Structures are given as C-alpha cells and as structure tokens.
Amino acid sequence: MDLYDKNKAVKEFYDFYLNPRNEKELAEKYKKLIIKEFDVARPERSGLKFSVAKRAIADFRDLQPSPEVLADVMLTLPECACKFTYIYADMEEAFYNYYSG
Numbered sequence: 001m002d003l004y005d006k007n008k009a010v011k012e013f014y015d016f017y018l019n020p021r022n023e024k025e026l027a028e029k030y031k032k033l034i035i036k037e038f039d040v041a042r043p044e045r046s047g048l049k050f051s052v053a054k055r056a057i058a059d060f061r062d063l064q065p066s067p068e069v070l071a072d073v074m075l076t077l078p079e080c081a082c083k084f085t086y087i088y089a090d091m092e093e094a095f096y097n098y099y100s101g
Contacts, residue, residue, distance in 0.1 A: 030060040038080035
C-alpha cells in the first residue's frame with residue numbers, strides 16, 4: 001500500500017486497471033501533455049521537445065489502453081507539430097529530422 005501512495009506511476013497504473021472506464025479521461029491527460037509542448041496559443045511557453053511528447057505516448061502505451069484510444073493519443077503529436085509549423089512558419093532542420101525519424 002505504501003508503494004501505491006508514494007509512487008504516482010504505480011497509482012496511475014493500478015487505478016487504470018481497477019477502473020478501465022476512465023481510459024478516455026486518462027488519454028486526455030496525456031494529450032494535454034503533448035499539446036503543451038506544441039502550444040500554438042502560447043508559443044513562448046512551448047517546449048517543442050519531441051522527447052517529452054514521445055515520453056507521454058510511451059507512458060500511456062505502458063498502460064495498455066485500447067488500440068483506438070492509443071492511436072488517438074499518438075496522432076496528437078503529428079497534428080500539433082504540423083499545426084505549429086503551419087502557423088509559425090518554417091522551423092530548423094533538426095525539427096524535421098527528429099519528426100521524421
């Protein structure tokens with residue numbers, strides 16, 4: 001029980017498996033993490049770090065959600081990255097290299 005109380009990742013894992021109906025709520029949490037990295041409303045606060053966005057996807061994938069919900073979370077990254085580049089013009093070459101590979 002101590003591990004459950006002290007470790008946020010363990011708590012989230014067990015909460016998800018004990019109550020899988022909150023899958024979409026949990027997906028929204030991870031989508032918000034990705035959107036925050038490519039925030040078009042506040043570009044000065046955007047981290048533009050693919051590593052943070054990919055880590056959010058990997059953490060969500062570890063919970064083993066349904067394929068449809070996982071795909072929805074995964075598609076958030078290219079949607080946000082494309083929207084950011086569309087609004088704020090061309091990015092550095094490293095941005096595209098990381099995105100494509």
